[in-house]
Amino acid sequence: MATQINPALARLWIADNARQYGYRQALQVTDLTEPQQRLLDFFELGITSAQHKSLPGLAKTDSELTTDLEKRINRVLWHSRTGIESTEVEKRFAEIARMLLQGSDPAELKKSRKTKSVFIERLDPTGLTVAKALALAGIGKLISLDQRRVSSADVSELGYLPAQLGLARVRAAQDLVGCDMQMHSRLSSSFDEVSLAILISTDIVNPASYQTWLARDVPHVSILFDEEGVEVSPLVIPGRTNCLACFEKHRLENVENWPVIAPQLLALDRSLADSAMLLFASGVALNQALNFLDLEKHEPLSLRLDRSGQLGSFVPKATSCGCR
Template identity: 35%
Template sequence: MRLRPGSHVLWRREGTSQVHADPELAVVLDGLSVEEQRLLEGLGRETSESAVLARGRELGIRAPRVRELLTRLEACGALERDRDPAVGHHGLGAELDHWSRVAQRDARDVLTRRQEAVVAVLGLDRLGLLLASGLAAAGVGTLLTEDRARVRREDVGLGGYTLRDVGEQRGDRARGILRLTYPHVRTSAPPRTRPDLVVLVDHGVSDPVRLRPLVREDVTHLLVVVREVDVLVGPLVTPGGGPCGRCVELHRTDADDRWPALATQLLGAPDRGVEATSALLAAGTAVGEVLAHLDGRPVATSGTSLAVDARRPVPRTRQWPVHPECGCTGLAVVPGGAQPAPA
């Protein structure tokens, strides 16, 4: 038993202590005796419940009152009664502590869900590998990576490619880097394993050839598109439950009837490097959306794209309604259907 790393019991005044410093998490304990405050302040050292009870007796605090105080600390995620040694071995202690404070309870179930999850990342430039590394560091158990393109000089750094990797196949090197850096991560799965989510990293425009089978097989997927000066993260597509990638393209065609010709040319264009700040911002945004989906928390990219731009610290949003001519949700065609919200 110990005070959870990163959590605090702070003295406010005589008789009042505060659990957590963050105003959104803070819990104020009133009506404490001087001895009770001393007991709480000593919980930063790892110990056992029996030792805490013994310390309470030394200070003249009855056992039921000690247990009451411990229960209050546990209820706001500040107290850890035990820890699986594997959590520390895999470098996931900060994840457990953070989400326990957020949830105000022990969040081992969050890590368990992540460890059981299967996420595929298709497209492994520096942004894609950085994204996959972020998911591994957050505790995702199985990462399936695919990219047959070669590592370029512009891919080196950030995600983990080195100069020695230049010219090697991205998918092979990405798997090696993930296994070396995160030994707990599995980079393969039995045949016909169904991913919980697929992330598609494309340049210029999403590849419809990769999108169709995901919609057909009802696989949730997140679109990430590197454009000339920004990166679009989203929408996160839940087939049948909102707009899909084809909806986005149909809306673009409504706005510009020559978009299909432009998109075809973009599909055939070679990938280019991703500017460092854009890669960091986009990878972080995408990792957050994937984890929110796996954890069962609300996502920001449901029917929405977030435009991440190195020139602006806050993403711009663009909403995409289901396009009436797509048919991905079974909606009937409505003349003059809904138009996307302006960027």
């Protein structure tokens, strides 16, 4: 067991005898004696269970002072069975900091993420961006049904390389992402093992996209680009939350001419994913995915960014479709 002051918190000098850890929910430790400062140095570096027993001697102080200080800083102490390799911290500090700031053990969470599989509906530049981020986060397997080839529209600073033009998107994405990425030509029983699905659409979400995951009880989130901006749906947990069909049913019943408009939008084949909308939506969807996969945490909110700069979060209106 290793004990350390949470490495994700900024270590801040306040005065000669005062230190602060973090600044959003800060812990300030004041009136420190020299022995207490030596103790803090050890806790900042991290100590093993064996070192913990001999800590008073190492810091040239007594057990009572050590126990008192440990109580004062208990809120920011982090305990781990294995600790974190220094090379891993250097390579993925931000990802590890996220885990620590959410109160998770990075070593345990890393193992858990390795067992997860995420479906990405499209491997266009948006899907590729999401795939890269999921790989960086340590998700073990990525799956897609996308059988398209890399087109000129896919080649960009946020997309594929010019040399990959004409390659199957999955193969090209595999080369760029580096983690286990699989393409399925049809829905199969392996889809029952998908941990979460990320749907990517323009103008309107195809009902066939989400019905697949409703039927399999797989949580899913939708990224929808439209003529004003982009909207990321709440995470849908089948049987527990309103689903995308509930949101669509409300529009069918309340938006003028929507029953006529919707089929025409489904027939359009275009992309409205400009760079600003793409990066915003990818980040929001990824954050929702990781919060659920790591903590089973979810919020009933859609997040929307318009090209005008207007940003909003709201509970989308829904009419029950009978999914619950």
